[in-house]
Amino acid sequence: MDLDKLKEYQKHIRNFSIVAHIDHGKSTIADRILELTDTVSERQMKNQLLDDMPLERQRGITIKLNSVEVKYCAKDGETYFFHLIDTPGHVDFSYEVSRSLVACEGALLIVDASQGVQAQTLANTYLAMDSDLEILPVINKIDLPSADPDMCKDEIEEMLGLDATEAVEVSGKTGKGIPDLLERIVQDIPAPSGDLKAPLKALIFDSKYDDYRGVVLSVRIEDGIVKPGDKIRIMNTGKDFEVTEVGVSSPYPVKKEMLVAGDVGYITANIKSVRETRVGDTITSSCNPTATPLPGYRQIPPMVYSGMYPVDNQKYDDLKEALQKLQLNDAALEFEPETSQALGFGFRCGFLGLLHMDVVQERLEQEFGMQLIMTAPSVDYHAIMNDGSVKLIDNPSDLPDAGEYQDVQEPFVKAEIMVPNDFVGAVMELCQKKHGEFQTMDYLDKFRVNVIYKMPLADIIYDFFDDLKSFTKGYASLDYEIIGYRSTNLVKIDMLLNHEPVDALSFIAHNDEAQTRARQMTSMLKKLIPRQNFEVDVQGAIGAKIISRATIKPYRKDVTWKIHTGDPDRRAKLLEKQRKGKKRMKAIGRVEVPQDAFMAVLKMDDDDIKGK
Numbered sequence: 001m002d003l004d005k006l007k008e009y010q011k012h013i014r015n016f017s018i019v020a021h022i023d024h025g026k027s028t029i030a031d032r033i034l035e036l037t038d039t040v041s042e043r044q045m046k047n048q049l050l051d052d053m054p055l056e057r058q059r060g061i062t063i064k065l066n067s068v069e070v071k072y073c074a075k076d077g078e079t080y081f082f083h084l085i086d087t088p089g090h091v092d093f094s095y096e097v098s099r100s101l102v103a104c105e106g107a108l109l110i111v112d113a114s115q116g117v118q119a120q121t122l123a124n125t126y127l128a129m130d131s132d133l134e135i136l137p138v139i140n141k142i143d144l145p146s147a148d149p150d151m152c153k154d155e156i157e158e159m160l161g162l163d164a165t166e167a168v169e170v171s172g173k174t175g176k177g178i179p180d181l182l183e184r185i186v187q188d189i190p191a192p193s194g195d196l197k198a199p200l201k202a203l204i205f206d207s208k209y210d211d212y213r214g215v216v217l218s219v220r221i222e223d224g225i226v227k228p229g230d231k232i233r234i235m236n237t238g239k240d241f242e243v244t245e246v247g248v249s250s251p252y253p254v255k256k257e258m259l260v261a262g263d264v265g266y267i268t269a270n271i272k273s274v275r276e277t278r279v280g281d282t283i284t285s286s287c288n289p290t291a292t293p294l295p296g297y298r299q300i301p302p303m304v305y306s307g308m309y310p311v312d313n314q315k316y317d318d319l320k321e322a323l324q325k326l327q328l329n330d331a332a333l334e335f336e337p338e339t340s341q342a343l344g345f346g347f348r349c350g351f352l353g354l355l356h357m358d359v360v361q362e363r364l365e366q367e368f369g370m371q372l373i374m375t376a377p378s379v380d381y382h383a384i385m386n387d388g389s390v391k392l393i394d395n396p397s398d399l400p401d402a403g404e405y406q407d408v409q410e411p412f413v414k415a416e417i418m419v420p421n422d423f424v425g426a427v428m429e430l431c432q433k434k435h436g437e438f439q440t441m442d443y444l445d446k447f448r449v450n451v452i453y454k455m456p457l458a459d460i461i462y463d464f465f466d467d468l469k470s471f472t473k474g475y476a477s478l479d480y481e482i483i484g485y486r487s488t489n490l491v492k493i494d495m496l497l498n499h500e501p502v503d504a505l506s507f508i509a510h511n512d513e514a515q516t517r518a519r520q521m522t523s524m525l526k527k528l529i530p531r532q533n534f535e536v537d538v539q540g541a542i543g544a545k546i547i548s549r550a551t552i553k554p555y556r557k558d559v560t561w562k563i564h565t566g567d568p569d570r571r572a573k574l575l576e577k578q579r580k581g582k583k584r585m586k587a588i589g590r591v592e593v594p595q596d597a598f599m600a601v602l603k604m605d606d607d608d609i610k611g612k
């Protein structure tokens with residue numbers, strides 16, 4: 001092995017992430033870079049190429065970080081190896097961003113020229129600064145008539161404290177400015193330093209499960225070299241494996257002879273069990289291990305919890321395996337077994353937000369073929385028990401009976417909302433409605449204001465984001481952080497079907513709204529639960545006190561009544577459709593309850609807003 005050659009190669013590596021506020025154009029710029037460097041052929045090129053997960057393509061958003069190697073022949077005549085990591089913009093996935101930043105020396109900070117600096121631009125810049133990255137500001141969408149690159153530069157300087165005089169102006173859509181951007185990446189982003197002769201030290205920053213190759217680890221090599229045949233050790237578990245393949249994504253897997261200090265690529269090593277590695281772990285050489293592992297990642301605590309149950313109780317083990325495999329690729333997902341009287345055996349899962357929860361549910365259904373019933377999401381409450389101890393309540397049905405605890409507290413956040421002047425009134429109205437307490441309001445420039453509220457996390461999580469968008473015609477952006485727990489006079493409301501409490505339908509609400517919400521929930525359940533062939537009583541209760549009630553009249557639905565007897569095909573199809581629809585139902589006692597009913601708590605909030 002020629003060390004000088006490897007050192008020369010190392011000098012030609014540029015590792016960088018692309019970060020931005022949601023929709024400012026990261027994936028589009030990544031596409032243009034792939035195109036201009038002939039990384040993908042014209043035939044292979046499709047929009048947002050790095051968003052390769054079916055769900056990302058359906059939703060048009062980036063969910064997962066994605067790394068790719070790009071070879072760029074620069075004006076100085078040398079070939080450079082870019083390891084580019086595209087990251088998600090949505091606040092729920094900022095954990096993906098922070099993970100990818102640790103693998104890089106630089107970050108392209110993309111700012112939409114017509115929108116300027118937004119909440120996630122700020123949040124992501126701080127993450128990049130925390131990782132000591134060289135930040136290269138890039139102003140995108142300069143083709144738009146409303147683009148104002150000078151305003152953007154001022155904002156970048158004033159709000160982010162970065163020098164924007166040299167910011168690159170580009171259009172991801174037309175490709176204008178992208179050649180300059182490539183040159184600037186070579187000049188401004190430092191090459192990695194790392195000791196090629198030291199023992200192997202590599203950080204696992206992502207991983208996924210592949211049916212054929214086992215676990216595929218995305219790694220950043222800090223020191224040393226790794227190649228097929230090497231014996232490696234996962235430092236945190238102490239397990240040893242033999243490397244079967246190393247390579248890079250380009251964006252399709254391309255095998256390499258070796259990965260060296262400074263490289264970003266993948267390793268496979270016949271790792272079959274998903275329990276054997278974790279994102280954030282350090283890999284070293286089994287024969288010549290390094291003394292200390294890399295710092296790894298801080299585990300981010302979930303913000304929302306929901307119960308996840310297989311529709312078919314026999315599928316519990318399949319769900320467990322699917323969750324384990326998914327967790328490999330989604331380190332922020334947490335789960336533990338849970339039993340519900342109503343729904344049977346399932347899992348209590350923790351998510352970073354509702355979008356994250358949706359994504360996990362859809363991935364389990366699409367990628368693992370699971371059929372699931374999810375309960376309404378809940379935040380993590382604190383019950384202060386009579387003896388002073390604190391009980392964590394991530395499932396409303398676990399809240400003890402009144403009398404056993406002194407107080408229930410809920411998580412509060414500091415919410416920062418950036419909004420044009422004209423919408424300040426609308427934002428305040430919305431925040432007030434969501435139990436917000438006004439803190440301060442700072443003028444960012446002549447046109448925009450940063451409004452700060454303290455409010456319950458539960459109110460932010462459910463549908464605040466969508467409401468904020470509709471109240472401000474999409475102009476507001478939001479960032480929030482948890483600041484602690486507070487007492488807010490909360491009570492648990494149980495829902496009863498035929499006088500039996502259904503644990504999976506319990507929810508926690510503010511006392512002053514309890515009655516209204518119980519009534520709404522009761523009428524919602526009346527609407528959602530199909531008529532059965534016997535009468536069903538629906539009731540809402542606080543402890544033994546019934547606060548709302550409704551009755552579902554008996555009725556036997558015959559889906560085939562419209563069809564003449566001579567049309568057996570159509571009849572069979574309709575019956576099949578009815579049977580499929582039923583799959584997403586759970587029999588509780590004798591009552592068939594559809595998935596929608598378990599999410600009705602969320603819908604209640606929607607109606608609340610619409611009915612205002």
Ligand SMILES: Nc1nc2c(ncn2[C@@H]2O[C@H](COP(=O)(O)OP(=O)(O)OP(=O)(O)O)[C@@H](O)[C@H]2O)c(=O)[nH]1
Nearest residue numbers: 022023024025026027028061062089141171172173
């Ligand atoms: N006019 C114009 N539109 C652009 C440009 N770049 C991106 N867009 C559009 O902006 C939208 C968002 O682009 P994406 O590349 O998906 O943005 P993103 O930042 O990757 O989004 P997330 O990953 O979901 O945060 C898409 O509809 C793009 O077509 C540009 O330079 N000009």
